[in-house]
Amino acid sequence: EVQLAESGGGLVQPGGSLRLSCAVSGFNVSDYYISWVRQAPGKGLEWISIVYSGESTFYADSVRGRFIISRDNSKNTIYLQMNSLRADDTALYYCARGYYHILSGSDGFDYWGQGNPVTVSS
Amino acid sequence: DIQMTQSPSSLSASIGDRVTITCRASQGIRNDLGWYQQKPGKAPKRLIYAASSLQSGVPSRFSGGGSGTDFTLTISSLQPEDFATYYCLQHNSHPWTFGQGTKVEIK
Numbered sequence: 080e081v082q083l084a085e086s087g088g089g090l091v092q093p094g095g096s097l098r099l100s101c102a103v104s105g106f107n108v109s110d111y112y113i114s115w116v117r118q119a120p121g122k123g124l125e126w127i128s129i130v131y132s133g134e135s136t137f138y139a140d141s142v143r144g145r146f147i148i149s150r151d152n153s154k155n156t157i158y159l160q161m162n163s164l165r166a167d168d169t170a171l172y173y174c175a176r177g178y179y180h181i182l183s184g185s186d187g188f189d190y191w192g193q194g195n196p197v198t199v200s201s
Numbered sequence: 202d203i204q205m206t207q208s209p210s211s212l213s214a215s216i217g218d219r220v221t222i223t224c225r226a227s228q229g230i231r232n233d234l235g236w237y238q239q240k241p242g243k244a245p246k247r248l249i250y251a252a253s254s255l256q257s258g259v260p261s262r263f264s265g266g267g268s269g270t271d272f273t274l275t276i277s278s279l280q281p282e283d284f285a286t287y288y289c290l291q292h293n294s295h296p297w298t299f300g301q302g303t304k305v306e307i308k
Contacts, residue, residue: 114297116245124237124245124288126297137295140202173244177292185292186251187235191244 081105083113083174085195092201095164099195101157101174109152112177114188115159117170117197125170130157131179142168164199171196203227203291207300213308220276222303224289229269233293236265236274239302240285248287249274279305 087099101113114129127139128148136148147160157174172195175188204227214220224234232252237245247256249265252272262277276283284307289300 123286123302124239124290124299126290126299129295129297139296175245183251184233187247187290187292188237188245189247189250189256191246193244 081176081190083176083190083192085172085174085192088172088195088197090198090200091164093165093199095199096160096162097164097197099159099161099172099174099197101159101192103155103157103174103176106176108150108155108157110178112179112185113150113157114175114177115148116173116175116188116191117168118173118194119167119170122170128159161197164197166199169197169199202296203230203294203298205289205291205298205300207289207303209303210301211304211306213306214279215308216279216281218279218308220279220283220305222274222287222289224267224272224274224300226270226272226291226293230291230293232268233291234265234267234272235290235292236263237288237290238283238285239288245288276305 082104084102112131127142130136130148130150145163149158175191177188206225234252236249239245248263253265264275266273286302286304
């Protein structure tokens, strides 16, 4: 069974750091890309970052330069290092899986974790 | 960056109604678009991929259409379990972007 499980969230002060983890099971993580998507309270979904199987990474403008995504295939885990956190980073953070097809490209997200809350407040 | 304009932002409908939600991309994205359903307190769930392909296990009353810049999600006969918020996602070029969401409520 495919599963993604986020952890590492919590309460942090503005300017602080947190590292989120996305532990996956039921599939070979090295074959898939993994993204982080967040949802501020009462708001819509915001895509923020992706790491492809070939280790390429991309970021939303809102987090570029502050967040770093990485993967450890040996541990079946994806990480999101979040630095210089701000109040507007407060959200539920989801990790999600997708597959890159050589001929047609990325196909979105077929499996999601349940989300992990991050609160940035003094 | 590609902007996704989703409409309407909310709608009220009755059981059995036909409902259509649209997403317009600020530039062409081929068919690199998916539709997701989110219920309160739950993770999103994919309904449609590649603009018009039905995700396995999703009821056939859901359908997607369009290519290029204009896309639709149609629910042919609204059921009680369909009351939720729906989002489109373009994954043609980075940064990927979601539409603002459409909340489908009971009339």
